[in-house]
Amino acid sequence: MSNLDVIAAHYAASDRGDLAGMLAPLGPETTWTEAAGFPYAGTYVGPEEVRDNVFGPIARDWEGYRFTLGEIADAGDTVIGLGTYQGKHRKTGRSFTARVAHVWKFDGGKLATFEQIVDSVPVLNAAEDR
Numbered sequence: 001m002s003n004l005d006v007i008a009a010h011y012a013a014s015d016r017g018d019l020a021g022m023l024a025p026l027g028p029e030t031t032w033t034e035a036a037g038f039p040y041a042g043t044y045v046g047p048e049e050v051r052d053n054v055f056g057p058i059a060r061d062w063e064g065y066r067f068t069l070g071e072i073a074d075a076g077d078t079v080i081g082l083g084t085y086q087g088k089h090r091k092t093g094r095s096f097t098a099r100v101a102h103v104w105k106f107d108g109g110k111l112a113t114f115e116q117i118v119d120s121v122p123v124l125n126a127a128e129d130r
Contacts, residue, residue: 003106004074007081011069019055023047025111033113037120039127061127062087067100079104085118089126096126 001009006025013021026032026047032054033043040057044050058065065087073080081102088095100118104111 002074003077003079003104003109004072006106006111007079007104008072011067011072011081014067019051022055023051026050026114027110030111031113033115035116035118035120037124038116038118039120039123058087061090063090064088077106079106085123087126092127092129094126096122098122 010022010025013019013024028046030047031043031045032050034040034054039061040054042053044053065085067083067085069081069083071082073082081104083100083102085098085100086096098119098121100116103113103115103117105113105115
């Protein structure tokens with residue numbers, strides 16, 4: 001399976017709502033970085049930390065949260081996914097749409113890092129109590 005295939009399978013699992021499939025590419029030493037300014041900002045190591053600090057809180061806080069892939073680019077040991085996040089905040093009832101880039105880096109055929117680059121302002125505006 002190529003690096004591109006691994007990440008395409010992650011996105012297909014996301015489309016199905018299959019958390020185990022989404023976490024499948026992550027090894028115990030894979031680092032996952034959510035952008036500064038994003039509600040779940042930080043760097044997490046391994047699938048359990050990503051589940052507990054990213055996907056669990058997203059499911060808790062948002063209704064209909066999803067990533068829509070617009071383009072995927074294969075650069076060998078780096079794969080880039082470009083797309084859009086959307087969701088409705090459970091507490092505020094406000095919705096958002098935000099552009100995002102995912103940068104996936106492989107080392108020796110294993111996923112080493114994930115980095116999210118996102119326009120956090122629409123997300124924060126939807127989540128903010130007014």
